[in-house]
Amino acid sequence: xxxxxxxxxxxxxxxxxxxxxxxxxxxxxxxxxxxxxxxxxxxxxxxxxxxxxxxxxxxxxxxxxxxxxxxxxxxxxxxxxxxxxxxxxxxxxxxxxxxxxxxxxxxxxxxxxxxxxxxxxxxxxxxxxxxxxxxxxxxxxxxxxxxxxxxxxxxxxxxxxxxxxxxxxxxxxxxxxxxxxxxxxxxxxxxxxxxxxxxxxxxxxxxxxxxxxxxxxxxxxxxxxxxxxxxxxxxxxxxxxxxxxxxxxxxxxxxxxxxxxxxxxxxxxxxxxxxxxxxxxxxxxxxxxxxxxxxxxxxxxxxxxxxxxxxxxxxxxxxxxxxxxxxxxxxxxxxxxxxxxxxxxxxxxxxxxxxxxxxxxxxxxxxxxxxxxxxxxxxxxxxxxxxxxxxxxxxxxxxxxxxxxxxxxxxxxxxxxxxxxxxxxxxxxxxxxxxxxxxxxxxxxxxxxxxxxxxxxxxxxxxxxx
Amino acid sequence: xxxxxxxxxxxxxxxxxxxxxxxxxxxxxxxxxxxxxxxxxxxxxxxxxxxxxxxxxxxxxxxxxxxxxxxxxxxxxxxxxxxxxxxxxxxxxxxxxxxxxxxxxxxxxxxxxxxxxxxxxxxxxxxxxxxxxxxxxxxxxxxxxxxxxxxxxxxxxxxxxxxxxxxxxxxxxxxxxxxxxxxxxxxxxxxxxxxxxxxxxxxxxxxxxxxxxxxxxxxxxxxxxxxxxxxxxxxxxxxxxxxxxxxxxxxxxxxxxxxxxxxxxxxxxxxxxxxxxxxxxxxxxxxxxxxxxxxxxxxxxxxxxxxxxxxxxxxxxxxxxxxxxxxxxxxxxxxxxxxxxxxxxxxxxxxxxxxxxxxxxxxxxxxxxxxxxxxxxxxxxxxxxxxxxxxxxxxxxxxxxxx
Numbered sequence: 001x002x003x004x005x006x007x008x009x010x011x012x013x014x015x016x017x018x019x020x021x022x023x024x025x026x027x028x029x030x031x032x033x034x035x036x037x038x039x040x041x042x043x044x045x046x047x048x049x050x051x052x053x054x055x056x057x058x059x060x061x062x063x064x065x066x067x068x069x070x071x072x073x074x075x076x077x078x079x080x081x082x083x084x085x086x087x088x089x090x091x092x093x094x095x096x097x098x099x100x101x102x103x104x105x106x107x108x109x110x111x112x113x114x115x116x117x118x119x120x121x122x123x124x125x126x127x128x129x130x131x132x133x134x135x136x137x138x139x140x141x142x143x144x145x146x147x148x149x150x151x152x153x154x155x156x157x158x159x160x161x162x163x164x165x166x167x168x169x170x171x172x173x174x175x176x177x178x179x180x181x182x183x184x185x186x187x188x189x190x191x192x193x194x195x196x197x198x199x200x201x202x203x204x205x206x207x208x209x210x211x212x213x214x215x216x217x218x219x220x221x222x223x224x225x226x227x228x229x230x231x232x233x234x235x236x237x238x239x240x241x242x243x244x245x246x247x248x249x250x251x252x253x254x255x256x257x258x259x260x261x262x263x264x265x266x267x268x269x270x271x272x273x274x275x276x277x278x279x280x281x282x283x284x285x286x287x288x289x290x291x292x293x294x295x296x297x298x299x300x301x302x303x304x305x306x307x308x309x310x311x312x313x314x315x316x317x318x319x320x321x322x323x324x325x326x327x328x329x330x331x332x333x334x335x336x337x338x339x340x341x342x343x344x345x346x347x348x349x350x351x352x353x354x355x356x357x358x359x360x361x362x363x364x365x366x367x368x369x370x371x372x373x374x375x376x377x378x379x380x381x382x383x384x385x386x387x388x389x390x391x392x393x394x395x396x397x398x399x400x401x402x403x404x405x406x407x408x409x410x411x412x413x414x415x416x417x418x419x420x421x422x423x424x425x426x427x428x429x430x431x432x433x434x435x436x437x438x439x440x441x442x443x444x445x446x447x448x449x450x451x452x453x454x455x456x457x458x459x460x461x462x463x464x465x466x
Numbered sequence: 467x468x469x470x471x472x473x474x475x476x477x478x479x480x481x482x483x484x485x486x487x488x489x490x491x492x493x494x495x496x497x498x499x500x501x502x503x504x505x506x507x508x509x510x511x512x513x514x515x516x517x518x519x520x521x522x523x524x525x526x527x528x529x530x531x532x533x534x535x536x537x538x539x540x541x542x543x544x545x546x547x548x549x550x551x552x553x554x555x556x557x558x559x560x561x562x563x564x565x566x567x568x569x570x571x572x573x574x575x576x577x578x579x580x581x582x583x584x585x586x587x588x589x590x591x592x593x594x595x596x597x598x599x600x601x602x603x604x605x606x607x608x609x610x611x612x613x614x615x616x617x618x619x620x621x622x623x624x625x626x627x628x629x630x631x632x633x634x635x636x637x638x639x640x641x642x643x644x645x646x647x648x649x650x651x652x653x654x655x656x657x658x659x660x661x662x663x664x665x666x667x668x669x670x671x672x673x674x675x676x677x678x679x680x681x682x683x684x685x686x687x688x689x690x691x692x693x694x695x696x697x698x699x700x701x702x703x704x705x706x707x708x709x710x711x712x713x714x715x716x717x718x719x720x721x722x723x724x725x726x727x728x729x730x731x732x733x734x735x736x737x738x739x740x741x742x743x744x745x746x747x748x749x750x751x752x753x754x755x756x757x758x759x760x761x762x763x764x765x766x767x768x769x770x771x772x773x774x775x776x777x778x779x780x781x782x783x784x785x786x787x788x789x790x791x792x793x794x795x796x797x798x799x800x801x802x803x804x805x806x807x808x809x810x811x812x813x814x815x816x817x818x819x820x821x822x823x824x825x826x827x828x829x830x831x832x833x834x835x836x837x838x839x840x841x842x843x844x845x846x847x848x849x850x851x852x853x854x855x856x857x858x859x860x861x862x863x864x865x866x867x868x869x
Contacts, residue, residue, distance in 0.1 A: 060785065097770065098783075103636065104731040107724035108532070112767070115525030115651070129635045133726035136638060196625075197634040223625055224634065 043374045045120025046090065051366070051373070054095040054113035055125040056134075057149075061100035066252055066282040067126055069346045070149065071096040073355030074124055076339035077363060083338070087366045088373070095119070101126075103133035110134040114143060121146050121375065124166075124358050128152045128198055135160050144375055146365070146382075147358050147406070151276075152198055153443050156404040162375075164382060164399065166358055166406040168316050169443040170199055173274050173410070174206020174249070176314045176439055179448040180412045181245055181272055182210050191218040191243025191269070193234055193258055195250055203249030203274045209445060217241040227254055230261040230290075239267040246270070250277035256286040259307045260294070271311045278313035279350030280415055280429035281320075281422055308415045309430050316410035317392050320353050321422045321431025327392040330458045331356045347424035357392035364389045390459060394438045395451050409440030409451055500674045504667040511666075515659050524651040528723065529763050531655035534662035535719035536759035540744050541669055541752050542712025547741075548750020549673055550705035551685030553606070556597070556613030557713045558737035559620035564590045564714025565727040566624065569637040579642055583661065583718050590714020591707045598706030602699045617737045621729040636728020639721055658719045665712060666752050672708065673752075681705050742795050748805025757806040765790055 045052040057071045058064045075094060082091040095117055099105040106125075113119045114137075121144035125131055128150045138145040139160045147166035148155055151173065155165030181190060190211055194200030200221065208216070218241035220234035235258055238246055246269045250258060255277040262268065277283070284305065291304045318325040331353050335343040346352050366373065368389060369381040386399025395409040412435045419431035438451040496503045519527050539561055546552050567586040571577060577585075601612050624631040631637065644653030672678055680701045683691035688698045721727050743762045748754025766787040773783035802809040 059783070102730050102733065103726050103728050104720070104724045107726065108528075111525055111528050111651075115523065115528065129726075129728050129730060132635050132638065133724060133728070136640070137725055196628075223622075226622065 043120065044118050046373050049086075049090060050093055051087070051090045052093045052095065052117060052119050053121050053123045053362075054097070054117055054119040055123055056097050056099040056106045056109045056113070056130065057124070057126045058101040059096075059098035061098075061102065063101035063127065063251075065286070066279065066349075066351050067149075069342065069349070069351040070126065070355040070358070071124065072342045073335060073339055073346075073352040074359035076334045076337075076342065077356055077359035079338040080334055081363055087363060088371045090373070092363075092366075094123075096124075099127075099130055101130060103130050106130040107133050107137070110137065114138075114141060119143070120373075121378070123147055123362050124149060124355075126150070128154070131163075135163055138162060142375055144378055147361060149354075149358070150199075151202070151405070153202065153405065154198075156402075158402070161404075162379060164404045164406075166361065166397075168407040168410060169206075169405050170202035170249070170274065170276075171206035171209075171443040172408055172441055173276075173314050173316075174203040174208075174247075175210055175441050175448055176206075176410060176412055176436075177203075177247060177272050177274065177312070178207035178210030179439070179441075180312065180436060181207070181247065182212065185245050185270065188215065188244040188270075189217045189242050190215045190245045190247060191220065191238040191241060192216065193220045193222070193231070193238065193246055193248045193250060195224050195254060196221040197224060199251075199276065200249035204247075206443075207247050207249075210448070211247070217243050222250075222254060224251065224254070227257065229257070230264075230294075231258045232261040232265075234258065235262040235267060236265060238262075238269070239265060244269055245272060248273045248277060250274070252277050252279065252282045252286055255283050256290050259287065260290055260304060263304060263307060273311060273313050275314050275316065275350075275410075278311060278415075280308050280431075281347075281349035281424045281426060282351065284308060284429050285426050309417050311415045312435070313413060313415070314410050315413050315432065316394055316407045317353055317357050318394065319413055319432035319434070320348050320350065321420050321429075323420055326457050327357075328353070331392070345425060347426075349422070349424050353392075361389065361391045361397070364391060390456055392458075393456065395440050396453065396456070405443070408442065409438060411438045412436040500671050501667075504670045507670075508663045508667050511663055512660070515663075516656075519652050519655050519659070522652075524649055527649070527651040527655040531651070531658040532720065532723050533756070533759045533763050534655065534658035535716045535723065536740075536743070536762050537662050537716075537755045538665045538719065539713045539716030539740060540747065540758045540762075541665060541755035542709040542716070543740055543744045544747070544750055544752065544755050544758075545669055545673060545681070545712075546705050546709035547744060548748075548754075549678060549685065550681040550702065552601070552702060552706060553610050553741075554613040554706075554709070555610050555734075555737050555741065556616030557709075557740045558732045558734065559617040560590055560593065560710045560713035561717030561720065561736070561740075562620050562624070562727070562732035563593055564717035565721045565732070566631060566637070567714070568718035568721050569639050569727040570630075572639045573637055579657070583715060586718035587711045587715040590717075591711035593714075594707035594710025595703060597710070598703040599699075601706060602702035614734075614737075617734045621732060625729045632728060634729055636726050636731070638726050641722055641725055654722055657722065661715065661719055665715065669708075669712070669752055677701075677704065739791065742791050746791075746794055746798050746805055748807030748809075751805070751807045754805050754807035761791075761794070765794075 055071060057067065059068045059071075071094075078092040078094050081087060086092065095113065097109040097113065099109050106127075110122065110125075113122065122134075122138055123144075123146045125145070126149040131145065131148045131150060132152075132154065135145060135154075139162045142162060145160075145163040147164060149167065150165060151167040151170040152165065153169045153171065155163045157163070192204055192207070194204045204219070218238050220231075220237055222231055222234060231254065239262070248255065248258065248271065250273065255273055259271070287304050287307060288301060291301045296304070318327045320328055320331075322328055328348070332348050334356055335348060335352055342352055365378060365382055365386070368385045369378040382399050383401045386397050389397060391397060393407045394411060395407055397406055398408040399406075413432040414435050415430040416433040417430050419433045421431045422429040438455075439448050440451045441448040496506055515530075519530060522530060539557060543554060543557050546554055564586040567589045568582050571582040571585060575582075597612070597616060601609050604612060625633055628634075641650065641654065642657060644650045673681070680691065680696045683694060683696055684698050684701045691701070692698050717732070724731065739762060743758030744755070745758075746761055747756065747758030769787040769790050770783070773786050778786065798805055804812075
């Protein structure tokens with residue numbers, strides 16, 4: 001017994017030794033990583049020559065398809081601004097990290113951005129659950145959480161004054177689409193297919209505010225965490241209920257996984273899909289890939305590729321197929337020259353256009369905040385001048401002291417083979433035919449009204465963008 | 467490192483603890499009673515970690531706290547696999563259960579944080595009993611299957627009952643507020659590290675108690691263990707529930723860092739990463755759990771900075787951390803089956819042997835094989851002892867996973 005105990009004592013000493021080594025290694029790591037900022041400026045992340053901003057986005061994982069293109073596209077704007085001397089002499093350094101759409105990783109990586117990279121603001125981070133996980137933290141540190149890539153109503157919350165959403169609230173999009181259905185498909189039977197999360201539920205909430213209850217025949221949903229195969233059950237139920245119009249609040253993969261089984265059972269309703277799940281260059285390749293994965297013949301592939309024709313959706317940025325739109329022209333130029341990798345891989349699609357527009361919004365916000373940049377100053381500028389910022393949106397941003405979500409309107413469009421096509425490195429996709437004038441509404445029960453304000457055009461110096 | 471073949475069975479060949487050790491060992495000589503010894507080590511470790519947290523930046527403190535939380539979960543898994551020979555692919559889900567419990571308590575009650583953490587641990591332990599009872603009747607791949615089911619269903623249940631668990635958005639919690647002027651990240655790290663030290667002491671005592679000996683006896687040969695009077699099923703359930711409780715506490719502590727718990731936070735890959743981290747650190751050892759936790763926290767970060775330094779494309783960069791984990795796992799299994807901790811121990815013994823001219827201990831798997839061989843021969847070299855005392859003879863820190 002005695003002998004054995006001795007051995008334990010020794011192994012314990014080894015344990016202590018190992019622990020010491022472990023801690024000293026961490027300490028060395030800390031020495032390397034935990035460098036304090038050299039900034040002499042009073043605002044973290046801002047020096048006379050540079051502004052450091054950061055974001056967490058899904059570069060891999062379930063939400064990466066399409067969304068991974070946004071942050072690299074944003075760099076096109078920042079590279080262009082930096083090549084022209086920056087904003088008030090400050091160049092923009094953009095650090096984006098991959099959170100895989102996992103809120104636990106978002107929480108850790110956001111601390112990394114704040115505590116280690118010393119960012120001035122979190123700009124263009126993606127996702128509702130992911131950004132909710134850091135909303136409290138960023139606000140408690142008084143760090144701007146700007147232009148969150150989500151249409152959740154939750155960003156407009158007085159308790160979190162440093163958070164600003166950028167997209168229209170999903171209920172606003174739902175109302176625009178619902179209003180169109182009410183006016184143009186009166187008397188038709190309407191079915192719903194939505195993602196069982198805030199996103200899908202809010203789209204439905206908005207659509208139901210407009211569509212008469214009596215015309216709704218079926219409501220189907222899907223669970224995004226188990227989204228793996230075709231949504232055959234849901235589409236069969238909609239067919240059985242006789243739904244002639246199907247309003248969808250779906251992500252791109254779910255859009256494709258709903259259309260394909262419907263096609264297979266000979267069900268071709270009028271699809272009305274929220275903009276999140278209806279970007280032709282994103283959904284088109286998914287339709288092709290899923291058809292191929294399901295062993296579909298070349299003829300089937302061709303037929304399914306045509307499914308996008310006639311799909312109705314909404315747009316709050318100029319539709320990318322409209323080659324003559326000044327914003328589309330500028331976006332193409334910027335991507336080609338200042339983000340050539342993105343341009344060659346993805347071209348101009350809904351995601352890259354979104355990234356460029358969002359980054360441009362941030363540059364405009366910096367200009368509005370003035371030469372003496374502080375976090376509080378930027379917040380004040382957004383609340384006071386946010387409404388008048390020149391951005392690519394079809395309507396102005398709705399920011400004020402009490403409203404912190406982005407665009408409050410857009411237009412309803414249809415994918416049409418008669419419209420100028422969208423050509424990307426992945427193929428040729430049906431372009432958008434504009435169906436309604438630009439409209440605005442509130443997330444609540446207010447009416448959908450025609451937008452009467454000015455139509456934004458890029459300033460002359462942006463048009464050159466050389 | 468030279469390793470002379472040892473002519474004597476394992477227990478005696480490992481450093482002969484005679485008077486010779488006193489020359490170098492007297493400074494670190496610790497009390498012989500396990501609880502007292504572990505408490506002394508805990509105080510020492512606490513002092514060391516206090517100094518560490520004082521010297522670190524806020525972000526590094528945040529990460530050290532996360533390491534503490536992961537170390538608890540890994541230590542539990544390590545006891546389960548390394549000491550009791552059961553494999554779990556569901557520890558990520560058990561972490562989720564602890565996390566959801568503490569978050570629900572934080573949202574609906576205003577209990578003391580320590581009470582909330584204790585309740586989370588107890589709830590997960592209870593789940594461990596429920597899962598452990600059928601699991602104890604299974605082994606190997608079947609057990610892995612049952613626990614895999616757990617990993618897959620828990621996030622689904624949380625999504626299904628969104629009104630309770632908050633669905634995809636989950637439950638948002640308020641981090642513990644630091645008293646006075648203490649930096650919040652440092653305060654959080656203290657809470658997490660203190661919990662980790664307490665768990666290490668408890669587990670250290672457990673594996674040295676008769677329960678720990680029963681764990682190892684059942685792992686090595688359940689028939690022999692049952693002949694020696696050990697209730698095999700009960701022992702397995704105990705090991706599983708203790709391990710589950712650790713995972714629950716680890717998950718609950720992680721919520722303090724992330725400030726939110728939701729369905730996307732505990733994916734199946736987390737369970738697999740935990741298993742990989744445990745093997746890399748050294749299965750069956752408590753210190754190995756810390757190595758594994760360091761790997762779990764730092765490898766993703768290193769891979770990010772490595773890929774940005776080498777300007778790798780996003781597709782490559784995205785999977786670099788997984789690739790590094792996989793590569794490390796292969797290297798560890800091939801070159802150092804007893805993990806980082808086992809290799810360090812052998813290195814330390816090798817140095818000790820070189821300086822004192824003594825033979826180093828044999829490779830643990832080889833020792834295990836020799837031991838099993840000797841067990842086959844009635845009246846062999848170790849005929850005086852039965853299976854359970856032989857297991858006891860080996861230091862629990864030293865054994866590698868059976869199978």
